[in-house]
Each structure stands twice: as C-alpha cells, then as structure tokens.
Amino acid sequence: MQIVVVLGVLNAPLILAALLIWLERRFLALLQDRYGPNRVGPLGLGIVLADMIKIFTKEDWIPPFADRAVFILAPAVIVVTGLMSVAVIPITETIGVTDLNIGLLFFLAMSSMGVYSVVLAGWASNNKYALLGGLRASAQMVSYEVFMGLSLMGVVLLAGSFSLREIVEAQRDVWFIVPQFLGFAIFFIAGLAETHRLPFDLPEAEAELVAGFHSEYSGMKFGMFFVGEYVGVTVVSAMIVTLFFGGWMGPVLPGIVWFGLKLLFFILVFITLRASLPRPRFDQLMAFGWKVLLPLSLLNLVVTAGVLLLLKT
Amino acid sequence: MLSMLRTIWTVFLHLFRRPVTVQYPEEKPYLPPRYRGRIILSRDPDGDERCVGCYLCSAACPVDCIALQAGEREDGRRYPEWFRINFSRCIFCGLCEEACPTYAIQLTPDFELCDFDRQSLVYEKKDLLIDGTGKYPGYNFYRVAGLAISGKDKGASENEDKPVDVKSLLP
Numbered sequence: 001m002q003i004v005v006v007l008g009v010l011n012a013p014l015i016l017a018a019l020l021i022w023l024e025r026r027f028l029a030l031l032q033d034r035y036g037p038n039r040v041g042p043l044g045l046g047i048v049l050a051d052m053i054k055i056f057t058k059e060d061w062i063p064p065f066a067d068r069a070v071f072i073l074a075p076a077v078i079v080v081t082g083l084m085s086v087a088v089i090p091i092t093e094t095i096g097v098t099d100l101n102i103g104l105l106f107f108l109a110m111s112s113m114g115v116y117s118v119v120l121a122g123w124a125s126n127n128k129y130a131l132l133g134g135l136r137a138s139a140q141m142v143s144y145e146v147f148m149g150l151s152l153m154g155v156v157l158l159a160g161s162f163s164l165r166e167i168v169e170a171q172r173d174v175w176f177i178v179p180q181f182l183g184f185a186i187f188f189i190a191g192l193a194e195t196h197r198l199p200f201d202l203p204e205a206e207a208e209l210v211a212g213f214h215s216e217y218s219g220m221k222f223g224m225f226f227v228g229e230y231v232g233v234t235v236v237s238a239m240i241v242t243l244f245f246g247g248w249m250g251p252v253l254p255g256i257v258w259f260g261l262k263l264l265f266f267i268l269v270f271i272t273l274r275a276s277l278p279r280p281r282f283d284q285l286m287a288f289g290w291k292v293l294l295p296l297s298l299l300n301l302v303v304t305a306g307v308l309l310l311l312k313t
Numbered sequence: 314m315l316s317m318l319r320t321i322w323t324v325f326l327h328l329f330r331r332p333v334t335v336q337y338p339e340e341k342p343y344l345p346p347r348y349r350g351r352i353i354l355s356r357d358p359d360g361d362e363r364c365v366g367c368y369l370c371s372a373a374c375p376v377d378c379i380a381l382q383a384g385e386r387e388d389g390r391r392y393p394e395w396f397r398i399n400f401s402r403c404i405f406c407g408l409c410e411e412a413c414p415t416y417a418i419q420l421t422p423d424f425e426l427c428d429f430d431r432q433s434l435v436y437e438k439k440d441l442l443i444d445g446t447g448k449y450p451g452y453n454f455y456r457v458a459g460l461a462i463s464g465k466d467k468g469a470s471e472n473e474d475k476p477v478d479v480k481s482l483l484p
Contacts, residue, residue, distance in 0.1 A: 031327050035334045276324035277317060 009097050013086050017230035022048050024271050031275040060219035063125070070124035075221045078117035078228030085110040085235045090165040092248040092255035103164040104156060107239060108149050111194050115141040117228065118196070118203055122213035133212025136282060137203035140193055143289045147297035148190035154183040154304040155243050168247035177244040182300045184244045186293050191240065193289070195232035197270060199277035202285060237266035344422035346448060349407045351423040352398055354438070355416065355447035362442065363417035363454060365391040370409035370418050378402035379409060389462035390455060396438040401431050415454040419447040 022037065022045055029036025040046030062071055088103040090096040100106050115138060122134015156162060158179060159170035167176075177184050193200040204212035214225045241247060241262040248255030250262075280288070335342045344350070357363050366383025384394040409418050428434050446452070461467045468475040 030332065031324050033327055033330050033333045035332050035336070272321060272325055276321045 005095055006097050009086060009091065009095070010083055013083060013231045013234050014227065016234055017227045018048050018052060020230040020233065020267065021051055021226070023267070024274075027268060027271045028275050031272060055220055055223040058219040060221060063127075063216050065126045066216060067124040067126065070120050071216075072221070074117050074121035074124055075217065075224035075228070076117075077120065078114050079224055079231060081110045081113040081117070082228050082231035082235055084113075086231070086238070088164055089235070089238045089242060090168055090247060091259050095256065096165070099163060099165045102162045104152060104162045104167070104243075107164075107235075108145070108152075111148070111232075111235075112141075112145050114194075114228070114232065115145075117225075118213050121217070121225070122203075125213070125216035127216050129210045130213050130215045133203045133205070133209050133215070136205075136209075137196060137213060140196070140200065140202060140282075140285060140289075143286060144190045144193040144293075147186055147289070147294045148194060150294070150297040150301055151183045151186035151190060152243060153301050154180045157301075157304050157308055164242050164247075168242055168249065171246040171249060175244060175246040175249075180244060180300075180304070182296060183304075184240070186297045186300065187243070188240060189293060191236035192270070192273065193285075195229060195236055197229070197233060198274040199279050200285065201279065202282055205279065207279075233267060233270050234263070237263050237270065240266050344424070346422060347420075348422035348424075349405045349410075349420040351400070351421050351426055352403065352409065352436075352441065353419055353421055353443045353447065354393075354396060354441045355419055355443060355445060355449075357453040357455075358446055358451060359453060360444075361390070361455075362392050363415045363452075364393050364396065365415055365417070365454065366393045367391075367414060369412040369414065373408040373412035375406060375408060376402045376404055388464060389460075393438060396441060398436045398441060399434065400426055400436060401434040416447070416449045416452050417454075419449075421447075 025047070026036040026038075026044065036044065037047040038044040040050055062068060085107045087097040088100055088106050090099065118137035118141070119134045122130045122132075122137065125131070125134075155167060155176050158176060159167040161167060161170070170176075196203050202212075203209075204214070206212070209215070214222055217225065238259075241259060245262050247262075248259045250258030253261075355363050364381075366381060368381065368383065371377075371379040371381060378399040379397070380399075381396040382394040383391055385391050405420065407420050410420050413419075426434065455462055455465065456471050459467060459470060459473060
C-alpha cells in the first residue's frame, strides 16, 4: 500500500509539471486576452503530448567546450531536489510519503540544494551568458534562502514543531495566514525568487542573457529544467498551502480535494504574477531582499516570539 | 507596492474579457474593400477587358513581378495578349493599381494565396481576369477617353464636345 502512495506522490508532480505547461500557456493567454494553445485535442490538452514528443525527439546536444559530466548532472539535480521536497509534504491525514520530524528543515535544505543545479548548469556550459545567469541565480537564491527560512520560523513557533503534519494539525482552529500574514507575504516572495519564476527570473532573463543558465541546453536536458521549475512551483504552492492555509483542512469536501483546490489556486496566482509584474533590476532585487525583506522577517520572528511569550506568562 | 497590487488586479480582471483573437480558419477577419490582397484584372460594364496594355503597372512594380504583351484588336481597342503576375514575388504594395489609367488592375481583399508549388503562384491572364468591374462599377475607359475606335468616333465620348473643324472659318 505504501509503495503505491510513494509512487503516486512522486509521479503526480511530474504529471502535474507536464499539465502545467498547458495550464500556464492557456491561463497566461486568457490573462492577455488571447486563447493560447487550443487546437490540439480537447481544450488544446494534446499540446502536452505534442510538447513531450517534441522535446524527447529533439537533438540532445552537448557543446564540445562544456564540462560534460557536470553538464549532464545539473538538470537532474533540480528535478531530484524538487521531488525530494515533495516527499515531506502531507497531502491528507493519511496520504504522504514520509513524516519527518524535521520536515520543514528538509524542505529548506532541498530547495537550497536546487541552487546547485542552476549554478552548475551555468558553470558547466562554459558560456559567458550562462555563467552570468548562474552567478545571478546563486546570489539571488542564497540571499532569498535566508529569510525564506526566517519567515517560516513564526509558523514553527506557533505550531511548536518542524513536522509539516503537526503544523497542519495546529491550524485546525485558525489558518496561520491570519496570525502570520507577514510571514506568508515574505515566504511567498522568497518562494517566487527561489523557483526563479517571473518576476524574479533574473537567472534566465531572456531579454539580457539569451536564456541565462540554460542557454546551451537542448532536448530533454532543457526539458528537465522546465520540469524542475514546474515541480518547484508545485512544491512552493504546496508549502504555502501546508504552512499557511491549513493543508487538507476544509469543510464538506474530502481533504485531497481541498488540498488540490488550494494548490491550484496558488499555482494560478504564480501565473498571474508572471503575467502582470515586470522583472526588477538585479541590484533592486538584492537591495529589496537584504534591506526590506530580511529586517521584516526578523521583525516578524521577534514579534511572534514576544507575543507567544506574553501569552504564556 | 500599491501600484503592483493594482497591476495584478487589473491583469486578473482581463481573465473575464473576451479574447481579441480571431480564430482564423473558422472565423474570417473583416477586411476592408480596399485591402491589398490578390491582384485581379477587371472588365468594364460592357464586359470587355479594361486593360489597354500600357505597361504602366509593369513599370511601376518595384519587384518586377508583372509581365504582359500588348496587342490591338481589329476595332482599334488595345488589350493584353498575355498577362502574367508572379505572386511569389509580389509584395502587394498596390503601386500597379495606382499606376493603372483604366482601373483594370485592382487589388482585392483575398489574401489566401498559399501553395505548395512555386510554379502555381505564377498567375496567367485566365487566372487574373474576372467577369466583373471590381471596385469601380460604372467606369468604361473607351467611353470617356477621346480615342477613336471603330463604332465610336472622335467627340462621341461622354462629356466630350464634337471636334472643332479647324479648316472652317465659321464659328
């Protein structure tokens, strides 16, 4: 039984990633007063299949000047770390791969590991644009990592546990979005930067850097970066749902439906942000991170801890 | 910060707008009558060819895609013996239409000219000539021009006075 759950939970993000290609293109198109891909199959869903056939049959080329081993390793890392984070997410009371007592730390560790993928890809490509993208990615992700963790400490304080399942259980009365709104906002922005989605897609920044760290990639290796990005979006959305919106909790409908609906909502929010916000300059991004979000998350942590202490005494 | 939230909200509201996309093969876009598409040769209201073979279109064409050979009928009317437009070269600039003194060559709103074979984009006179008058229904060049053809002497055109007999002294 457990093996079915494990396989299901690990395959779901991959299938979801493929469907997200379609969802993102359709939803983005609707936001921009277009239709998006609506020709292949019902609602244009066949585009998923077509895209997969295309990306699997494309020439898989490794540039002769690239660092071969690292070049191949890099796209695998982002998918592996993404899927590893999925393992700790409790989907319902019963469904979930594992329930680590340090689940939250595990998630943060895995998302930090994801940086390696981008940095190594930029490095191994041996191309100046790729390297610039990799450099940006490392600076951006390392600095946003700091208060991504800090912003979640408020939740940990309230729940009294690092286990994601216990954090969800602690939200039975009130979702943590209410007492931890600031923490949610910071985590959301950091999560956006962590998955390097627009508006924080400076590592790719196709207007300036060709395609950033994956300039030299083609075929399924390029596809892996996209799968990794979509798995990242799914994971960050799932974490937001788990940490701030009560996970599977909800009236009437079964837990898995609630989890799916909340997950879908945040994925759509991610896409809406992509459609609406411009990309900041890199120094603006760093300044915003260190000068605004870091103090805010520290403040959030101190105030939450202080209030909890006051209530206890 | 506030402007960003407003932007997101505005973009979100666009979700409920009708897409502006025209779903082309099923849904045809409206094209104005003077749209510059496929070139045709029109006829005058009496059903004769308007083209008088003056070569002005061919001369005006910036990509030299028009070729023709003028001929003359027994009644004195000029006409093109053959007329050829290479649509794989044509840039649909409309200069031929502007140059044409008889409204013979006209551009139509038809733009669906795709073909798999380059040779079949070379249109001959039989492909170009239509049975109607195109955009100028009443116009007939030989009725308004002072040129004499058989069946119409000098001075017989519309709004044309009889020629002055310069050899007579009487007013």
